[in-house]
Amino acid sequence: MPRSVRPGYICIKKIMQTILGSGSAIGNLLAKELKNFTNHIRLVARKPVKVNADDELFPADLLDKEKVEMAVKGSDVVYLTVGLPYNTRVWEWDWPVIMHNVVSACLKSNARLVFLDNVYMYSADEIPRMTETSPLQPPSRKGRVRTQIQQIMLDAIADRGLQGLIARSADFYGPSVANSPLAITVLDEFRKGKKAFWQVDDSKLHAFTYVPDAARALAMLGNTEDCYGEIWHLPTSSEKLTGKEFITKVAAELKCKPDYYVFKRWMMKLVGIFVPIVRELGEMSYQYDRDYAFDSSKFENRFSYNPVSYAEGIREMVQASV
Structure with a gap:
């Protein structure tokens, strides 16, 4: 994909683009991509x-409506990439x-909104074949939250004139992504000299979105006028790998034995009594007991984009972890 700005993009070098929730792996990479x-x-x-050396910094709590309005003021494109603690409550x-505050601020400033979303709102039956048109029937409390905040944004697009788009990602992985499931359960454990682990069933396929691909795609979507008003899956390799194959590939790069165990659902329930984060992960375990396939062909065809391979x-x- 060429790095230069292509015909059809809406941006000129003078317009303001704002990242709400900067500082994360995706936020940092997005800031670099927006320099294009x-x-x-x-x-x-x-x-x-x-x-970047010339970035403008604006401290704000996104729960503060007035602060959000001040943060968004003067912006032409706003990217909502904030990550909250992994806690259902x-x-x-x-x-x-946060979504009400951001939508209100964007409407007040006439700013376009790009929302980085996940796949928790999809029906469990859709996990093996997720597309932008998959039915929404979340089986988890977290999924119901994602459905709710998506609807806030879609209602504003339909009824209040908001110019916005939703960009969804599969589980993240890549350099310096601290909260990636692939890093936490495999890479980090191997680095400690321990066995890796995989949730529920290592024979099932699983898709991961490479964070540099996601950041570049967000910048491209945010700067392409005819992409607004739609939902987009961010570019993700279509290779079909099982949990066992991911573990083997990581071990090969580290030049260590691919020793691992499977963290079964009953184990998660038991450990979750004492470890809150495991309890939080438990309700999402359905994403690991079946194939998990994420179709990003809509984006790839629109932008002639080839996602990075898993290798x-x-x-x-x-x-990056060395």
Whole structure:
């Protein structure tokens, strides 16, 4: 994919593009990618840190409506990439407030909104063949939150004139992605000299989105006028690998034995009594007891984009962890 700005993009170098929830792996890479489209980038977080030398920093809590309005003021494109603690109660309380605040601020400033979403709202039966048109029937509380906040945004697009798009990703992986399931359960464990582990069933296929691909795609979508008003899956390799094959590939890059165990659902329930994060993961375990296939052909065809292969992505992930 050429790095230069192509015909059809809406941006000129003077317009303001703002990242709400900067500082994460996706936020940092997105800030770098946006330099291809603008010289005016604003990073918003509780404690924002510059990525590019000329970034504008704006400290703000996205739960504060007035602060969000101030953060968004003057923006032409706003990217909502914030990540909340992986806690259902926090999600149920904070996410609707954040989405209402951001939508209101974007409408007030006439800014376009790009929302980075996940796949939790899809029906469990759709996990083996997820597309942008998959039915929404979330089997989890977290999924119901994602459905709720998506609807807030879609209603604003339909009824209030918001210009927005939703970009969905499979599970993240890649260099410096601390919360990637592939890093936490495999790479980090091998690095500690321990056995890796996989949730529920290592024979099932699973898709992962390479974070640099996701960041580049977000910048492209946000700067392409005819992409607004739609839902997009971010570019993700169509290779079909099982949990066991992912573990083997990571071990090969580390030059270690691919020793691992399967973290069964009953084990998660038991450990979850004492470890809150395991309890939180438990309700999402259905994503590992069946094939998990994420179709991003809509984006790839629109932009003639080839996602990074798993071999290359895992190599970069491992090298960045050295």
